[in-house]
Amino acid sequence: MPYWYSKIEPLASHIRSISKKIYIPSSQVSIDEMMIWFSGRSEHTFWMKNKPTPKGYKIMSLCERGYTFTFTFESRIMANNEVPSISGLNKTGSLVSYLATQLSDKRAYDIYIDNYFTSIPLFNYLWTKGYGACRTTWTNSALFPSSLKTEKSIHLEWNTLSGIVINNVLAILWMDNGPVYMLSTIHRIKNDEWKISVIWRWLQETSSNTTNAWKVFGNTTQKKIPIPKIVNDYNHFMGG
Numbered sequence: 725m726p727y728w729y730s731k732i733e734p735l736a737s738h739i740r741s742i743s744k745k746i747y748i749p750s751s752q753v754s755i756d757e758m759m760i761w762f763s764g765r766s767e768h769t770f771w772m773k774n775k776p777t778p779k780g781y782k783i784m785s786l787c788e789r790g791y792t793f794t795f796t797f798e799s800r801i802m803a804n805n806e807v808p809s810i811s812g813l814n815k816t817g818s819l820v821s822y823l824a825t826q827l828s829d830k831r832a833y834d835i836y837i838d839n840y841f842t843s844i845p846l847f848n849y850l851w852t853k854g855y856g857a858c859r860t861t862w863t864n865s866a867l868f869p870s871s872l873k874t875e876k877s878i879h880l881e882w883n884t885l886s887g888i889v890i891n892n893v894l895a896i897l898w899m900d901n902g903p904v905y906m907l908s909t910i911h912r913i914k915n916d917e918w919k920i921s922v923i924w925r926w927l928q929e930t931s932s933n934t935t936n937a938w939k940v941f942g943n944t945t946q947k948k949i950p951i952p953k954i955v956n957d958y959n960h961f962m963g964g
Contacts, residue, residue, distance in 0.1 A: 727805065728768055729797045740794055744826065749788040752961040754836040755823055758783045758795070768799040786823040786835075794826045810849065817846040824855055834858065834910050836962040844868065847893040847907050856910040858958055861895075863905055872897040872905065882940045885952055887913045898952050911954040919950040 729736065759777035762769055770782045785795040796804055796819065803815070807822045820841050827833050834856035842859040844867040850857045863873045869888045872895055874880065880899040887896040894911060898904045912918065925946050941947055 727797075728799055728802050736797075743792060744794055747791055747793060748831075749791070749793050749827065749833075751832060752834050752836065752957075753786055753788045753793070753827070754962050755784070755786050755820055755841065756838045756962075757798070757840070758785050758792075767801050770798075770800055784819055784823065786826070794823055796823065812845055813849060814843075816841045817843060817849070820846060821849065821853070824850065825853075832856070834961075836958060838962075842907055844890050844893045844895070844907060847909050848891040851892050851909045856908075858908040858910050858954060859906065859962075860958065861905050861907050865907075867891065868905070868907075869895055874903050883949070883951070885913060885918065896952070896954065898955060900955075904955065906954055906958070908954050911952075911957070913952070913954075918952055918954070920953045920956050921948055921950050922956055923948050924951055 727733075759770070759772065759775055759779075760781045760783065761777050762780040766781075769780055771779050782798040783795045784798055786793050796806060798804065804819070807815075807819050809815075810818045810821055813821065820835075820837060824833070824835055832854065835850065835858075837857060837859040839860050839862060842861040843865050847857045861868060867890055869890060872886060872888060874897065880903075882899055884899040885896065887894050889895075892909060894908045894913070896906050896908070896913065898906070923946055940949065
């Protein structure tokens with residue numbers, strides 16, 4: 725049975741093949757979704773109201789510094805049969821592995837991933853295959869430790885950092901304007917290795933941690949302060 729996007733073959737496969745031949749990504753890459761605007765009728769399009777392109781066809785891509793190294797298509801109603809299922813991973817986890825394994829095996833890679841994909845089982849699987857991974861996550865993500873979850877009514881000191889290793893994956897809670905939850909197999913929070921000094925912004929109007937953040941920022945909205953390196957790296961590399 726042909727794929728639902730067979731009408732654009734062999735062009736799509738040709739573009740993907742050439743893209744992988746003429747460019748070698750650096751060690752930091754990202755995986756995220758891309759939307760192609762389409763206003764016609766199709767059962768395979770998506771509606772994502774918070775995206776710059778809210779309606780159209782969805783492509784899952786592996787990118788680095790604005791270059792799309794490889795990609796695959798997503799449908800709202802059909803599975804992509806090109807993506808092999810991996811025991812212990814859900815559909816999105818298998819898709820991340822499928823894109824990652826198209827990278828060269830001659831270099832080590834750190835992959836920054838959208839939180840739509842993030843889970844401890846996926847990060848552990850990538851770690852066993854030699855890939856580092858990093859991303860913000862939700863507290864209801866599979867195996868995320870309950871001891872790191874904080875109630876909205878509890879306001880910790882700004883820059884509070886706590887972490888637990890679960891199945892080779894570091895899960896952390898960092899208190900910024902609100903709680904930030906992340907997973908990583910790249911970073912550590914030991915000694916001074918966890919922090920880096922940067923100009924950081926306090927979002928006063930939207931902060932849920934106003935009282936504690938005010939103690940650090942005072943009347944300013946920006947200040948050079950130490951923040952977790954995991955947060956800085958994610959902000960820098962996820963836009964690949």
